[in-house]
Amino acid sequence: MEPVNIKHLARELNVSISTVSRALRDSHDIGAETKRRVMELARRLNYEPNPYASSLRRQKSRTIAVVIPEIANNFFSLAINGVQTIAQEKGYHVLIYLTHEDYGQETAIIRHLLCGRVDGVLMSLSAQTEDIAHLQEVQRKGVPIVFFDRVCTELETARVTTDDYNSSFKATEHLLEQGCSRIAYLLISPNLSIGIKRMQGYIDALQKHGREADDRLVLQGSHDPERNYALIAQLLCSGQRPDGIFASVERLALTTYQVCRDLHLSIPGDLKIVSFSNLETAPLLQPSLTTITQPAFEIGREAARILFQSFHPRQRGVPHQQVILNSTLMKRASTGYSS
Amino acid sequence: MEPVNIKHLARELNVSISTVSRALRDSHDIGAETKRRVMELARRLNYEPNPYASSLRRQKSRTIAVVIPEIANNFFSLAINGVQTIAQEKGYHVLIYLTHEDYGQETAIIRHLLCGRVDGVLMSLSAQTEDIAHLQEVQRKGVPIVFFDRVCTELETARVTTDDYNSSFKATEHLLEQGCSRIAYLLISPNLSIGIKRMQGYIDALQKHGREADDRLVLQGSHDPERNYALIAQLLCSGQRPDGIFASVERLALTTYQVCRDLHLSIPGDLKIVSFSNLETAPLLQPSLTTITQPAFEIGREAARILFQSFHPRQRGVPHQQVILNSTLMKRASTGYSS
C-alpha cells in the first residue's frame, strides 16, 4: 500500500511539499482555501505525520521519560497517572523505565536517554544510587530533569516531595498520644533522602516529648521479606517489646501484621501501628491501620508541570524550585477490630 | 558543545561515515583494527546513536506501546512490569498510554501510534469499547497487536488471558462447599470479555450443584463508588440477604467490607466473600478474604514475548494464538478473624 506521507498529499493536491507541511501546522501564512483542502485530504486519508522524521529535524521528540525504581507499588502507579494526565494534555508521549532499585540499570537507562530520545526526564532515585555522575551528565547535556519523591539533593534542579519530616513527626506524636511509650521505627535503605527525613521526624518528635530514640527500637529492614519477618518477630519477642510501631514503608507494616497474627498479638490492643501507605484501600481491609498517605497523583502531576514549564523557550533550564506537598494522616479506629 | 554524532567520529578517525556506522553494528565486513578504534573512540566520547535518525531510516522504532485502561490498579502495574522485563531484555523502549476507560481516548491513542511510532502494541480494552474499527485499522497497517486480559474476541490476533471461566467456577464451588446457599455475584461493565466469562463460570457452577442463578442476586456495579455502596447495602439489607458473595473485581469486594462494617455484619461469620484480586498483600491485611489472583506479571511477560516473536522476519504477522494462564485461588481462614 502506498505510504501516505506529506509528499503523497502534495502530489495529490498539486501543491508543494512545504505548503502542505505549513498548512498542517503554521496556519497563518497559507491561504485559507489551500489550508482547507490540505486538511480535508489529510483527514480523508488518515494522514499522521511521521514523528521520527519530525523529531530528527526539530531536535525535539515530544516525549518524556519517567524513570522509577519499581511500578508494582501504588505510589509510583498513581504518580505515573498524574504525569500521564499532564503529558496527554500537552500532546507528549511517555516512556517508562524501571531501575528495579539497581544502580547499574539506572545508569544504563539514563545513557539511553541522552541522545535526543526525550525532551525531559522525571525521576525517582533507586535505593542503591550513591554516585551521581550519570545525573550530572543529564544536566550537562541540557536535558531538563525533575526529581520526585526520592530526590537527589546533590543536584541543582527541581524537586517534588511530600512533607516527610512533618508527617513523620505528627505520626510519632499520634502514637505518643495513644499512650505508646516504646515506639519502634522500621526503615529500609538508609541512603535515600526520604528515609533520612522520615527518621528525623520520628527522632525529633520523641525528643520533644522528653524521650530519647532508642537504637534497639530502630530496625533496618531489607528487600528480603523473610529477613524482615525474622527481624520484626525478634523485636516483638524480645524483652523490650515495643507498644507502638512506625513503619516508614507499607511493606514493613504488612509484615508486622503477619508477625502479630502468628504471635497472637492484637492490634491495636497490644501494639499500635502507623505506616506510610499509598494503598487507599488499606483501611477498608484493615481498619486498625493508621496511615500516612502521600498525594501520589498530585506529586506526579506537579513534577510533570514543572518539567513542561522548562520546555518553554523563555525558560533557561529547570528552575531550581522545591515543591512540598502535604501527606494525610488518617487516624484509624483506636478501639475494637481486634484481629 | 560540538554534537558527537557519527560524522564527528568519522572525521576524528579519518575514516568514512559508513565505515563508522558499520563498525558500530555490522561487525563482520570491517577490519578488526578499524572496528576496535571506532569502538574505542565511541566509548570515550560517550557516543549514543540518535534513535530517531535510525528509526526514520530503518522504519523501525525499537519501541512498543502498552495501552491500558488505568494504571492505579495492581493488575496493570504488575503486567507492565512483565512487559518491561522482556522489552528491556530485547533492547526495546516502552510507551505507556492510559485510556481511562474512555473509548474516545482509546481511538485517539491508537491513531497516534499508526505512523511508525511503534513496532507493536500490547493492549487491554477499555470498558466502553464496542466499535473496533480503530483496532482493525491497526491490523490493516500491519502493526502487530497482542491483547491481554481484556481481549478483543472479534479480531484475529494473539490473546493472553487467565482462566476466567474456570477460576470463577471453582470460586463459586468453594463458596458452596463453605455452606453458602445464596451466593450473589457482583460485576462491572458487562461488555468486557472477562466479565462474561467470569459470570458464566458462576452460573454454571451453581447449575452443576442443582441451583439456579437468581437475577436478584446479580448486582451490576458502576464506576461510581457511592452508587456501588448503596447497591450493596441494599442487597445486604433486603429480605433476601445473600450468605456468600463473589466479587468479579476487587473494588466491589472492598466496598462490601465497608458495608459489612457499617452494618455490623461479620465476615466470614455472616457472609463469605471471594474476590478477584491482584493485591498480593490483601490477605496480610484481611485474612478472611478469599482471593483469585491472576498471574499479572506473567501475563504481561507472555504478551510481550508473543509480540516480539512476531517481529522476527520469518513470521508473517502475529500468530493467532491464545494463551491462557491459570489464576490461583487462595482460600483464606474460614474461621475466626471476625471484623
Place this chain on the structure above:
DNA sequence: CTGTTAGCGCTTTCAG
C-alpha cells in the same frame, strides 16, 4: 502566499 532547497543523523546500496 507558495515553491525550492538544504539538511536533521543514520543506513544501505553500489562502486571501487
Place this chain on the structure above:
DNA sequence: CTGAAAGCGCTAACAG
C-alpha cells in the same frame, strides 16, 4: 575491506 552518495519524512531558511 572501505568510501561515495542517495534518501527515510519532515522542517525551515530563503527566494520568488
